[in-house]
Amino acid sequence: MEKEWKKQCKDGSYTVRTCGWSPPGDHPAGCGMKLHIKDGKLVKVEGDPEHPISQGRLCVRCLSLPEYVHHPDRIIYPMKRDPKDRGKDKWQRITWDEAWDLIVEKVNGFKKNYGAESIVVFGGTGREACLYYYPLGFAALGTPNVCYPQSGWSCYGPRCAITDYILGAGYPEIDFAGYFPDRYDHPGWKLPEYIMLWGKEPLKSNPDGFYGHSIIDMMKRGTKIISVDPRMSWLGSRSEYLLQLRPGTDTALALAMLNVIINEDLYDHEFVEKWCYGFEQLKERVQQYPPDKVAEITGVPAEKIIEVSRVFAKAKPASLGWGLAIDQNPNGVQLGHALLSIMAITGNIDVPGGITLGMPAALMGKWRVETRGELTEELWDKRIGAKEWPALSTALATTHPDETLDTLETDKPYKLRMGWFNSSNFITPTCSAAPDRWYKALLKLEFNVVQDLFMTPTAMGLADLFLPLSSFAEHDGVVLTHYGRNAIFLGGMNKALQVGECKSDVEMMIELGKRLNPSAWPWNNAEEFFDDQLKPELGINFDDLRHEGLYQPNYEYRKYEKGLLRYDGEPGFNTVTGKVELCSTLFEEWGEDPLPYYKEPPFSPVSTPELAKEYPLVLTTGARTFTSFHSEHRQVKSCRDITPDPIMEINPETAAKLGIKDGDWVVIENQFGKCKERAQLVPTMKPNVVHAAHGWWYPEKEAEAPSLFGVWESNINTLIPHKTIGKLGFGAPFKSILCKVYKAND
Numbered sequence: 001m002e003k004e005w006k007k008q009c010k011d012g013s014y015t016v017r018t019c020g021w022s023p024p025g026d027h028p029a030g031c032g033m034k035l036h037i038k039d040g041k042l043v044k045v046e047g048d049p050e051h052p053i054s055q056g057r058l059c060v061r062c063l064s065l066p067e068y069v070h071h072p073d074r075i076i077y078p079m080k081r082d083p084k085d086r087g088k089d090k091w092q093r094i095t096w097d098e099a100w101d102l103i104v105e106k107v108n109g110f111k112k113n114y115g116a117e118s119i120v121v122f123g124g125t126g127r128e129a130c131l132y133y134y135p136l137g138f139a140a141l142g143t144p145n146v147c148y149p150q151s152g153w154s155c156y157g158p159r160c161a162i163t164d165y166i167l168g169a170g171y172p173e174i175d176f177a178g179y180f181p182d183r184y185d186h187p188g189w190k191l192p193e194y195i196m197l198w199g200k201e202p203l204k205s206n207p208d209g210f211y212g213h214s215i216i217d218m219m220k221r222g223t224k225i226i227s228v229d230p231r232m233s234w235l236g237s238r239s240e241y242l243l244q245l246r247p248g249t250d251t252a253l254a255l256a257m258l259n260v261i262i263n264e265d266l267y268d269h270e271f272v273e274k275w276c277y278g279f280e281q282l283k284e285r286v287q288q289y290p291p292d293k294v295a296e297i298t299g300v301p302a303e304k305i306i307e308v309s310r311v312f313a314k315a316k317p318a319s320l321g322w323g324l325a326i327d328q329n330p331n332g333v334q335l336g337h338a339l340l341s342i343m344a345i346t347g348n349i350d351v352p353g354g355i356t357l358g359m360p361a362a363l364m365g366k367w368r369v370e371t372r373g374e375l376t377e378e379l380w381d382k383r384i385g386a387k388e389w390p391a392l393s394t395a396l397a398t399t400h401p402d403e404t405l406d407t408l409e410t411d412k413p414y415k416l417r418m419g420w421f422n423s424s425n426f427i428t429p430t431c432s433a434a435p436d437r438w439y440k441a442l443l444k445l446e447f448n449v450v451q452d453l454f455m456t457p458t459a460m461g462l463a464d465l466f467l468p469l470s471s472f473a474e475h476d477g478v479v480l481t482h483y484g485r486n487a488i489f490l491g492g493m494n495k496a497l498q499v500g501e502c503k504s505d506v507e508m509m510i511e512l513g514k515r516l517n518p519s520a521w522p523w524n525n526a527e528e529f530f531d532d533q534l535k536p537e538l539g540i541n542f543d544d545l546r547h548e549g550l551y552q553p554n555y556e557y558r559k560y561e562k563g564l565l566r567y568d569g570e571p572g573f574n575t576v577t578g579k580v581e582l583c584s585t586l587f588e589e590w591g592e593d594p595l596p597y598y599k600e601p602p603f604s605p606v607s608t609p610e611l612a613k614e615y616p617l618v619l620t621t622g623a624r625t626f627t628s629f630h631s632e633h634r635q636v637k638s639c640r641d642i643t644p645d646p647i648m649e650i651n652p653e654t655a656a657k658l659g660i661k662d663g664d665w666v667v668i669e670n671q672f673g674k675c676k677e678r679a680q681l682v683p684t685m686k687p688n689v690v691h692a693a694h695g696w697w698y699p700e701k702e703a704e705a706p707s708l709f710g711v712w713e714s715n716i717n718t719l720i721p722h723k724t725i726g727k728l729g730f731g732a733p734f735k736s737i738l739c740k741v742y743k744a745n746d
């Protein structure tokens with residue numbers, strides 16, 4: 001890549017090269033781009049063709065960045081409001097010093113009178129903030145209660161926990177040659193013959209550390225796709241095999257694939273013998289899932305299950321992209337277990353073109369979870385829901401989300417008093433199930449701080465203090481793919497301009513940390529902080545990264561043979577048995593079945609047939625769109641012009657029976673709640689399945705409560721129940737619930 005990161009022009013304008021993260025929302029995709037600044041304003045964004053991963057490609061969310069950065073609705077100064085005026089537009093501009101003084105006074109007061117555990121930090125997904133809200137809680141505010149509020153922690157955490165317990169390794173990612181500067185030409189890399197995309201649509205989602213368009217790069221070179229998805233996505237329509245299963249029945253399908261692969265002797269004997277634990281037990285278990293029985297459960301024909309199992313097992317190498325549909329399923333732990341078992345017994349783990357596993361030591365990021373060392377054991381023991389849900393709290397340093405709502409509602413085991421909303425606008429239909437209950441419960445908190453860029457429904461409804469956040473164009477940072485769990489590369493993020501008095505998460509965290517707990521916060525600015533966080537073995541500091549643009553670490557395959565996965569340096573996997581646990585010792589210890597099994601979704605035509613008479617359609621929600629990141633981008637005109645309304649997809653024949661035409665506003669309703677969206681007739685949808693968009697609010701509507709920007713009108717999460725979670729505490733039915741649909745009369 002070119003070494004110059006800032007280019008000055010004669011007319012005073014300039015260009016800054018950077019890697020994207022957030023805000024606005026994005027998982028650490030880190031696409032390369034050039035930001036053009038003229039007269040102090042961001043006027044244009046273009047893709048950077050020299051960036052080895054994105055190679056000049058950008059999506060509409062970055063292309064429309066100038067509209068977002070300079071949007072008239074942006075909040076660019078700190079503001080406060082009297083708690084009695086929550087929900088009213090009665091804000092008063094204050095200085096940063098006044099904001100810090102108020103926070104310090106409140107935090108010290110709550111700590112002294114009620115203990116630090118009376119404070120809770122809420123954080124959302126995948127944005128830069130997600131590296132920082134743990135230390136904000138543990139090392140600045142001093143509380144053990146950091147909460148990711150999605151019911152059943154149904155995003156990424158379950159997949160990471162399953163991987164920890166079954167493989168003892170970092171996140172398993174499709175090998176897209178991202179570690180190597182020469183990418184697909186790298187001599188040690190192999191093209192996957194097949195990639196199975198299971199409940200994942202990476203062109204739109206680019207999740208966690210995976211640049212989705214790499215799939216297209218690989219398809220152009222010959223890779224074929226298997227799509228396991230109740231909908232037909234763009235990639236599904238170009239796949240060799242589309243397994244259009246009934247939502248939520250995935251685990252049965254995965255077990256049937258194991259049945260075929262094992263019974264037809266299509267597995268890798270050497271890998272199984274050397275590196276797997278519990279094969280015989282698994283073999284016995286999968287006999288319960290013959291393809292014809294599973295065809296009835298899933299709606300996928302038995303011949304197709306058999307054919308795909310054969311094709312996948314014979315492909316060398318084959319890869320798997322497992323998506324959000326694994327997490328948003330109370331039976332998802334078993335699904336993840338079965339999928340990793342497929343990858344293991346077909347010999348596709350940690351081999352070129354298979355799935356890669358992160359190295360035990362991340363490239364940076366020691367402050368993230370390790371800062372919990374700032375808390376005493378006594379305080380750590382007070383973490384909400386940790387004792388009740390050991391499988392969750394062992395892998396994740398947060399509270400249990402559903403228990404946190406119970407605590408807010410009941411004041412048990414103690415009363416929560418202060419909330420800090422770091423990167424979660426969660427009364428919109430994003431992070432939480434039962435958002436109406438959360439909203440009422442959160443109003444009980446005595447002091448709420450919101451850090452954001454826009455006045456969101458959450459901020460308008462709940463905040464007493466609003467701290468203005470800078471976009472990634474306005475701050476320095478480091479893009480850390482997979483948050484360090486499988487760091488494919490590090491991207492240099494360079495500040496191009498300043499807007500108002502906005503600050504980044506890191507800048508705020510350092511300033512607050514210095515005031516509340518100075519010994520844990522020795523750095524004076526973001527650059528000092530990043531210099532310190534980058535691992536010395538890398539031999540680069542922040543300035544080097546800024547100039548280089550990207551750091552790709554290279555990759556070591558078959559780490560289990562070389563003693564590179566275990567902390568003791570022995571060959572094998574970092575699990576209890578030192579092997580891939582097809583039969584899990586830890587699940588058994590936690591009272592769960594050690595082998596994967598299928599369980600019907602909690603509400604389905606099979607598990608609740610009576611209910612299905614009233615609510616005959618299976619609803620799946622939240623498949624990503626290019627034009628928004630959860631609740632974000634609704635005020636960005638270029639994005640909204642493409643997606644002006646929330647869309648519900650429905651089969652044309654089903655719609656006709658219900659008297660619904662394309663473009664009609666419809667009500668989606670079940671026993672928990674209702675939501676209004678616009679019908680789109682999609683011939684590839686199965687007749688009994690509908691899909692509804694999530695994350696909708698209307699920045700153009702009335703701001704004040706009860707409207708809160710129309711947040712209750714199209715709030716699909718009011719249909720998702722609280723605490724309908726899996727046995728180990730993971731997974732909730734965001735992608736499989738029952739509903740009925742009818743034409744809206746207004």
Ligand SMILES: Nc1nc2c(c(=O)[nH]1)N[C@H]1C(S)=C(S)[C@@H](COP(=O)(O)OP(=O)(O)OC[C@H]3O[C@@H](n4cnc5c(=O)[nH]c(N)nc54)[C@H](O)[C@@H]3O)O[C@H]1N2
Nearest residue numbers: 022023124125129155422423424425430431622630631694
């Ligand atoms: N029905 C349904 N619901 C779902 C899903 C679904 O598929 N279906 N998906 C779920 C999933 S997987 C997730 S992860 C959650 C996501 O839920 P959240 O992550 O809570 O997303 P948002 O509600 O959009 O809130 C994020 C807020 O953070 C702000 N923000 C953006 N970038 C930054 C940043 O870098 N720093 C800080 N401090 N703030 C930032 C944004 O402006 C926004 O207001 O939604 C879940 N909700």
Ligand SMILES: Nc1nc2c(c(=O)[nH]1)N[C@H]1C(S)=C(S)[C@@H](COP(=O)(O)OP(=O)(O)OC[C@H]3O[C@@H](n4cnc5c(=O)[nH]c(N)nc54)[C@H](O)[C@@H]3O)O[C@H]1N2
Nearest residue numbers: 125199200201205231247248323324325623624629630735
């Ligand atoms: N543009 C954009 N990108 C994003 C986000 C965003 O909001 N916008 N959010 C980010 C976040 S937090 C996450 S977690 C990732 C998620 O990204 P992905 O893992 O790609 O997940 P989704 O887009 O929710 O869903 C992927 C597919 O799962 C299918 N699906 C629905 N129900 C089921 C089911 O029961 N079984 C199976 N097998 N498939 C099912 C959907 O039809 C969809 O095509 O995206 C991230 N990236």
Ligand code: SF4
Nearest residue numbers: 020026031058059062
């Ligand atoms: S995926 Fe889209 S929003 Fe994310 S960095 Fe790349 S271009 Fe920007």
Ligand SMILES: [Mo]
Nearest residue numbers: 125154155156
């Ligand atoms: Mo997510």
